[in-house]
Amino acid sequence: MAESSSYLTATADAYDAVADLYADLTRDSLDSLPLDRALIDAFAELVRTAGPRPVVEAGCGPGYLTAHLRDLGLDASGVDLSPALLAIARRDYPGLRFELGSMGDLKVADGELGGLLSWYSTIHIPPPELPPYFxxxxxxxxxxxxxxxxxxxxxxxPVVEFDHKVTPAYRWPIDELAGLVRKEGFEEVGRMLRAPTENERFYHGRLLMRAS
Incomplete structure (x- = not known):
C-alpha cells in the first residue's frame, strides 16, 4: 500500500526519543494483566492448532510480546518503525528476528502468515488512513x-484523539473498529473490553478476527 510518510516519521521519532524508558515500562507489563495474557495465549493456541505458519507482531516495539509468542511455541518475528526500539529488541532477544519497516507495507508474501498481532500499534494512525493497514x-x-x-x-x-504519553493517538468504539476490519476480509471470532487498572486512564479493547 502507498503510505503518507509524515505521521510515520513523527511516530518513529517520538518513540526513538523515549525508547529506553518505554522499554523499561512495558517489558514486564503482561505479568500484572492476566486478562490480556489469557487472550494472547488463546490467540497463540488457535494459531498453533491451525498449522505451522509463522506469526508477525506488527509494531513490535522492544520485542517483549514477540518473545512471549515465541515462548508459546510460535515462529514469531517483529517489525517496527523505530530503530531505537528495534535495537533494544535485538539486544534483549537475540534469538528472534526483528525488522525495520512499516506494518502497512510488510515484506511478507501473500497468505504466508498464520497469525498477526497488532498490540496498540494502530493507535497512532489517523482514522482515514487506517483501512489500508487492515x-x-x-x-x-x-x-x-x-x-x-x-x-x-x-x-x-466517536473516534477521539487523545494525548498519548509518546505521540498523539486515537481511541476507537469497538463496534466501529470491528466493522472496519470486517470490510477488509475478516470475520469476528471474539472481543473483550477491559476496565482500566489503577495506573491506566481508559478502557481497553481487544478484537480477535479471522481472515475469511
Missing part, C-alpha cells in the same frame, strides 16, 4: 489466519 494484514494472512488487535476504547464516544 487490508495489508489480510493480504499477508492465510485464509483462516488470525489477527489480534489491542487498542484504547472510546467508551461510547
Amino acid at each position: 487490508a495489508e494484514f489480510r493480504r499477508v494472512l492465510a485464509p483462516g489466519g488470525l489477527l489480534l488487535l489491542g487498542f484504547f476504547e472510546s467508551e461510547g464516544d
